Amino acid sequence: MTLRTRLAIFVAVAVAIAIAGASYLSYTVARTQVRGEVDDALRDRGITLGPISDIQGRYGRGAGQGAAADPDDDFIRDDAIVQFLTPEGIIQLGRAAVVLPVADQDVAVLSGTTTSVLRDITVDDIHYRMLTRAVAPGIALQVARDLSEADAVLAGMRLRLLLFGGFGVALAAAAGWWVARRSMRPVAALTLAAEHVAETHELDAAIPVDRTDEIGRLATAFNDMLGALEEARASQRRLVADASHELRTPLTSLRTNVELLTRKGGVPVEERPALLADVSTELNELTHIVEELVDLSTLGREQEAPVSMDLADVVDRVVARSGRRGDVSIVADVEPTPLEGPPTAIARAVSNLVDNAVKWGAGGGTIEVTLQDRTLTVRDHGPGIDPDDIPHVFERFYRSPRARSMPGSGLGLSIVAAIVADLGGSVFAGAADGGGAAVGFTLPPQGTRAELS
Structure with a gap:
């Protein structure tokens, strides 16, 4: 399954969940409102039926099961079915062809245990909402209203919500697929x-x-x-x-x-x-x-872990080792320079700079190594660097015309440049004041860049 298809399905499912939630909420609110209106109408009808003394006077008590009132009575209306419960039986009003069922809840109202009860009933496959309330000691009123019309309205609402919801989900899926297709076009090209x-x-x-x-x-x-x-x-x-x-x-x-x-x-x-x-x-x-x-x-692919060190200590060790190997005097003037990096690579960079100065400064005086402000400078007192050679001294295998008769591979300074670049620093080379050459590198401020790992 492609990513765009998964995105379209995700959008469709999300919209379906949102529509289902909104539809359920809307239907529940509408159903509650309709039922509430019916319940209020039943309560109002029960209250407006008149004093119970009129009923007792007109119909008496104990009329028996199914006894009916006068068809022309004011109590008779077509919007509800009305009957009274007494210990002796049921009194129906008007031409009521429907006898409302009497259950335990209704008997509890008649006996005075409960004041009223609202419930749904079904008579002859017709859905009614019925109220049973006490109107006098030993007499309870039952009023029922046909819910067929309300049920039809709610059923139509359910159908419309289902149709519109399905259409919305389909539209969301299509829109999601289209948006995903446009959004993923660069990924496809990639x-x-x-x-x-x-x-x-x-x-x-x-x-x-x-x-x-x-x-x-x-x-x-x-x-x-x-x-x-x-x-x-x-x-x-x-x-x-x-x-x-x-x-x-x-x-x-x-x-x-x-x-x-x-x-x-x-x-x-x-x-x-x-x-x-x-x-x-x-x-x-x-x-x-x-x-x-x-x-x-x-270089750069070695697995040597970076460690915290002082570059001044590295310089001192390299200077001491180089001084023991040759007949050139090397002096160092260094200050503490905290650094984090691979110790072997950093020592190699310093050693290559010193070895380069020893090669060119042999017989020409002292080699001066200074470390100030995170800048290491190695100066010799040899013939110096031709201005035309300065841009190329850190290139691999580059050897000036004067260097071709001397030992070396032309890789030493290029290795320095690579190590310093991985540390985020820069290299430099040029003629020194008073003769000779000054070659070195500058490191960035501590903590401004992750050191070589």
């Missing part, structure tokens, strides 16, 4: 687009958005998802293409050296150590590139 993407793997199935309600937001989110998927696919393709290009050079060099080592006649003994050193260097370079490719491809 479904077709999703099926198209699943079948063809093409991500150019964006749907037009011309509304701002929940359906419009869903369509916008779907288009954004397609855009993100397309960007991820393009990024993956660029990564594969760049990796293939970067791996080709060391692989070619490695293959050449291996072929030299294994060619017939061998390699002169004095050249072998140099070739083996080249092979080792190329293997290390390949290993480094592969490791950074793995880090870059899995």
Whole structure:
């Protein structure tokens, strides 16, 4: 069953319940009102029948079962049946062809136990409403009125309520189906687009958005998802293409050296150590590139839980470790910087910045690391960054002309940029005052964004 059909059925059922409730209430009120008018008429008729002494004088007591009054008496009217109950029997007025039944409730009125009773009776398949009330000690009055006309009115009302109610439910179902069809049209388009993407793997199935309600937001989110998927696919393709290009050079060099080592006649003994050193260097370079490719491809999908930390402690540990590895002096000036995020990724970002500065600042003075106002800056005193290279330093595999003769994969700063972006921050790079380069990142204020998970 489709969603639009379920919505139409839901609307129809809701309207049916509302109509049924309203119809029941209307019918109950009308029935109560009609019955109330009949009951009031019976009470009024019982009161206007005159003093009981007139009845006793005219008809006497103990006239016997079924005794009738004079046909021309003023008591006789066509709108009701009137009779009196006495211990001796029933006194009927006029040409009454109907003898009203006497039940225990009526006997209770005659005996004085109850003053009056109203009840429905059926005589010769005709529905009556009957009042029995005491009019004097040992005498009770019974007045009955035919309810055939009132029952016919109420039956007609029931039929009309049923017909109009059924028509209203059918109309509501049709309107609900039509509204659901129009409302679900963007969802149908969304479904077709999703099926198209699943079948063809093409991500150019964006749907037009011309509304701002929940359906419009869903369509916008779907288009954004397609855009993100397309960007991820393009990024993956660029990564594969760049990796293939970067791996080709060391692989070619490695293959050449291996072929030299294994060619017939061998390699002169004095050249072998140099070739083996080249092979080792190329293997290390390949290993480094592969490791950074793995880090870059899995970044953001690792399951490392975020923890609360102080970025200053991370910087101090990285600076101490880097200082022990090389002959470059590294000084740090940091302030407490609370942060929540994956500790390994954050340490990797800081380490890559410091390693980049060590590579370019070797032999050129002290590396300065500062952490102020949630901004980490790593400065070296090397040759600096060419202005033309600044827009590209955080791109994957980008290496400036001066860097192509130096070790490295061109992925270190791109990994920094990816980690900082996941934390909601931004990276920067530029020439430092007095020479060298300043590279770093700025984190957003604490608590303004959920950190990388």
